[in-house]
Amino acid sequence: MRINKLVxxxxxxxxxxxxxxxxxxxxxxxxxxxxxNGAGKTTLFEAIGFCLHGKSSLGRRTARKDYExxxxxxxxxxxxxxxxxxxxxxxxxYAHMGEVDHYSVERSWRDRGKSIVENLEVRRNGQIPxxxxxxxxxxxxxxxxxPGVSQLFFFDGEKIQELASAVESDADFxxxxxxxxxxxxIERLDTDLSIYISxxxxxxxxxxxxEELEELRDERNQFExxxxxxxxxxxxxxxxxxxxxxxxxxxxxxxxxxGGSYADKREELKERRAELNASIEQHExxxxxxxxxxxxxxxxxDLCEAVVDRLKTETERQNKVTARNELTDELNxxxxxxxxxxxxxxxxxxxxxxxxxxxxxxxxxxxxxxxxPELAHQFSEAQRQExxxxxxxxxxxxxxxxxxVTEELEEETRELQEVEAGLGKAPDEELISPLxxxxxxxTEERGAIKSRLEELEExxxxxxxxxxxxxxxxxxxxxxxxxxxxxxxxxxxxxxxxDAVQDFREQLAKEKLRKLESKLSExxxxxxxxxxxxxxxEIDEETLDISIKTIHGNKKPHTELSAGERQIFATSLLxxxxxxxxxxxxxxxxxxLGRLDNDHRDNLITHFFPEAxxxxxxxxxxxxxxxxxxxxxEGYISNAYHLEYDETEGRTIPSKxxxxxxxxxxxxxxxxxxx
Amino acid sequence: MSQKFNRITIGNDATNRLxxxxxxxxxxxxxxxxxGFCYSLNESRPPNPEEYxxxxxxxxxxxxxxxxxxxxxxxxxxxxxxxxxxxxxxxYDEFVAHLNRGVIRVHGNVRDLTDLEDLVPGEVKGKHAxxxx
Numbered sequence: 001m002r003i004n005k006l007v008x009x010x011x012x013x014x015x016x017x018x019x020x021x022x023x024x025x026x027x028x029x030x031x032x033x034x035x036x037n038g039a040g041k042t043t044l045f046e047a048i049g050f051c052l053h054g055k056s057s058l059g060r061r062t063a064r065k066d067y068e069x070x071x072x073x074x075x076x077x078x079x080x081x082x083x084x085x086x087x088x089x090x091x092x093x094y095a096h097m098g099e100v101d102h103y104s105v106e107r108s109w110r111d112r113g114k115s116i117v118e119n120l121e122v123r124r125n126g127q128i129p130x131x132x133x134x135x136x137x138x139x140x141x142x143x144x145x146x147p148g149v150s151q152l153f154f155f156d157g158e159k160i161q162e163l164a165s166a167v168e169s170d171a172d173f174x175x176x177x178x179x180x181x182x183x184x185x186i187e188r189l190d191t192d193l194s195i196y197i198s199x200x201x202x203x204x205x206x207x208x209x210x211e212e213l214e215e216l217r218d219e220r221n222q223f224e225x226x227x228x229x230x231x232x233x234x235x236x237x238x239x240x241x242x243x244x245x246x247x248x249x250x251x252x253x254x255x256x257x258x259g260g261s262y263a264d265k266r267e268e269l270k271e272r273r274a275e276l277n278a279s280i281e282q283h284e285x286x287x288x289x290x291x292x293x294x295x296x297x298x299x300x301x302d303l304c305e306a307v308v309d310r311l312k313t314e315t316e317r318q319n320k321v322t323a324r325n326e327l328t329d330e331l332n333x334x335x336x337x338x339x340x341x342x343x344x345x346x347x348x349x350x351x352x353x354x355x356x357x358x359x360x361x362x363x364x365x366x367x368x369x370x371x372x373p374e375l376a377h378q379f380s381e382a383q384r385q386e387x388x389x390x391x392x393x394x395x396x397x398x399x400x401x402x403x404x405v406t407e408e409l410e411e412e413t414r415e416l417q418e419v420e421a422g423l424g425k426a427p428d429e430e431l432i433s434p435l436x437x438x439x440x441x442x443t444e445e446r447g448a449i450k451s452r453l454e455e456l457e458e459x460x461x462x463x464x465x466x467x468x469x470x471x472x473x474x475x476x477x478x479x480x481x482x483x484x485x486x487x488x489x490x491x492x493x494x495x496x497x498x499d500a501v502q503d504f505r506e507q508l509a510k511e512k513l514r515k516l517e518s519k520l521s522e523x524x525x526x527x528x529x530x531x532x533x534x535x536x537x538e539i540d541e542e543t544l545d546i547s548i549k550t551i552h553g554n555k556k557p558h559t560e561l562s563a564g565e566r567q568i569f570a571t572s573l574l575x576x577x578x579x580x581x582x583x584x585x586x587x588x589x590x591x592x593l594g595r596l597d598n599d600h601r602d603n604l605i606t607h608f609f610p611e612a613x614x615x616x617x618x619x620x621x622x623x624x625x626x627x628x629x630x631x632x633x634e635g636y637i638s639n640a641y642h643l644e645y646d647e648t649e650g651r652t653i654p655s656k657x658x659x660x661x662x663x664x665x666x667x668x669x670x671x672x673x674x675x
Numbered sequence: 676m677s678q679k680f681n682r683i684t685i686g687n688d689a690t691n692r693l694x695x696x697x698x699x700x701x702x703x704x705x706x707x708x709x710x711g712f713c714y715s716l717n718e719s720r721p722p723n724p725e726e727y728x729x730x731x732x733x734x735x736x737x738x739x740x741x742x743x744x745x746x747x748x749x750x751x752x753x754x755x756x757x758x759x760x761x762x763x764x765x766x767y768d769e770f771v772a773h774l775n776r777g778v779i780r781v782h783g784n785v786r787d788l789t790d791l792e793d794l795v796p797g798e799v800k801g802k803h804a805x806x807x808x
Contacts, residue, residue, distance in 0.1 A: 307746070399800055
């Protein structure tokens with residue numbers, strides 16, 4: 001098989017349609033891709049796997065969902081969103097029976113949101129193969145390039161690393177070897193056969209069947225008895241339940257009678273409580289009203305009276321002073337009037353004296369304490385009247401009202417306490433509580449019987465099922481009994497087949513191991529930097545222990561190899577295995593040189609890459625294959641590409657040439673070449 | 676002059692007791708203050724204004740005394756006259772002192788609304804009893 005062209009469309013960092021020519025010749029088998037980390041080397045490597053193997057390229061047990069997820073994550077990101085479809089197409093030639101056929105395989109995916117729809121198209125020499133239905137194409141491809149074999153040819157640094165670690169720990173290595181040699185399939189066939197045989201043998205033997213039949217019948221009888229017992233107990237329990245129900249009814253009606261009078265009383269008390277609460281609230285409001293009115297003055301009766309007295313005294317005195325002043329003024333007016341005197345017979349020279357005498361007499365009659373008023377002058381007549389009536393109210397009405405309301409309130413409060421106590425009391429305990437106790441016991445008993453009945457019903461239905469099943473089993477046994485002779489014949493046949501398979505496996509393993517031994521020796525000595533010191537590799541047929549024999553005849557177990565040597569060893573092993581697989585497939589290698597020292601690198605570059613197969617496609621970083629190593633490879637290279645990731649665009653553009661071909665003319669982008 | 680005070684600040688102790696009294700009786704501090712004030716006025720021994728701080732609640736005089744402001748002030752002045760004090764000079768201090776003392780005393784004696792009746796002096800109750808009898 002030789003791959004001629006890879007067309008990748010909207011897949012990973014590759015935008016639009018990218019056509020990459022992979023043609024090589026036997027003299028120049030190498031196609032080299034150079035790109036820095038993240039440039040899209042591994043995407044191309046994986047794309048080849050996806051195209052050829054679809055879901056199985058991720059491993060045999062991959063779930064459809066995981067595969068769709070993997071594909072979805074590969075849809076190219078445009079600046080304005082994700083592409084909703086992608087495609088990978090491979091064109092290759094494949095020789096079969098001396099004739100070369102040209103194949104093209106295109107696998108495309110469309111994102112339908114919920115799922116990914118995959119489409120596969122295979123053409124041979126430009127025609128759709130007429131002998132195959134669409135759903136057989138995948139199987140056809142599997143035959144052409146078996147996934148198990150392709151993992152020997154398509155490998156990345158990680159695979160080598162894995163194999164190298166398996167070499168280090170013996171147990172895993174054995175598994176890997178068998179699986180890589182294709183021996184695991186035969187082993188599985190052997191195991192399946194042994195299971196088949198042991199089952200068939202178990203089934204054979206009439207004696208065994210008769211014994212089993214006996215046992216089954218015993219079991220059936222047991223279940224029958226069980227079912228009978230259950231049914232009987234169920235009847236008994238149902239009777240008991242009826243009895244209990246009628247007892248409970250009569251208890252309940254008794255309690256209803258006794259409890260009825262209690263309930264009536266309770267209702268009465270509740271009613272009374274509501275009345276009392278309402279009345280108490282009303283009386284409390286009344287007290288508050290009184291307290292918010294004239295009540296404060298009631299508390300200082302003496303002062304109130306003193307104020308009233310003082311106001312009254314001062315008012316009276318003021319009134320007297322006013323009256324005297326008015327009278328004196330009026331008298332003076334009269335005494336100063338000559339006409340008044342002319343009407344009398346008082347001689348003119350005595351008028352003065354008489355007037356003075358009259359004034360003095362009047363003064364004497366109207367003698368008043370001339371104290372200054374202290375309170376009265378601060379209040380108007382209206383205010384004073386208000387104070388008098390307020391004091392009267394405070395000292396007479398308020399005490400009476402307050403004592404009446406308070407007395408009622410106190411009585412009601414006392415009664416309320418009694419009512420509350422009455423409500424808090426349990427019902428007439430001596431009467432009702434024994435009844436209730438009885439009722440509780442009855443109810444409990446009833447509950448127990450009820451749940452036992454449920455258990456019984458469940459038991460009955462289970463027993464019935466078991467019984468039916470047993471009867472079926474017995475029937476089957478009887479049928480089987482009839483077939484037994486036929487069965488033992490088949491078992492014998494299978495045993496023969498198994499013996500043959502085991503023989504075959506042993507022979508095959510021996511042969512494969514011998515081939516592997518010689519190929520591995522050849523390859524390892526070519527690639528190892530101690531090639532001159534090592535003579536050959538020996539593999540123990542039984543234990544699969546691998547050891548390296550030096551030219552001096554000493555043996556060195558493979559587990560003693562250094563980490564770098566193990567890598568080279570693993571690479572040699574892959575190479576050797578690929579060789580003996582007898583499949584003419586190209587080697588596709590992804591970043592294979594990561595952990596190697598310079599000597600080992602040089603060995604891989606000078607010996608492995610140019611010689612590994614008729615076509616070798618290598619994905620490499622600039623540090624793995626540097627300038628000088630490129631020089632060494634150059635003669636073997638048919639095509640070289642540089643993968644450059646444009647960060648601002650978010651896409652990878654493949655161009656002709658390797659890293660150091662910075663000659664502008666060679667560095668044309670593929671688009672320009674292909675358009 | 677001092678007659679014209681408008682704001683009254685009572686002590687911390689009295690303020691706290693007003694809160695408790697309010698919880699006991701369902702009455703607001705203004706009314707409780709009036710009761711306390713009169714209760715104190717009826718005690719023969721005068722209060723000592725020095726005993727009370729002024730860290731407590733502040734009242735507006737009109738809302739505190741309400742429509743009967745005149746009589747409350749008259750009672751206080753009458754008492755001051757009887758004690759030979761000059762109302763003009765000591766009116767505010769004495770007012771606040773009676774208020775503080777009264778509230779504290781009332782709180783000590785009132786657990787619920789029925790206790791208000793017990794605060795009424797016997798002589799007044801006596802008159803009531805005589806009238807009835």
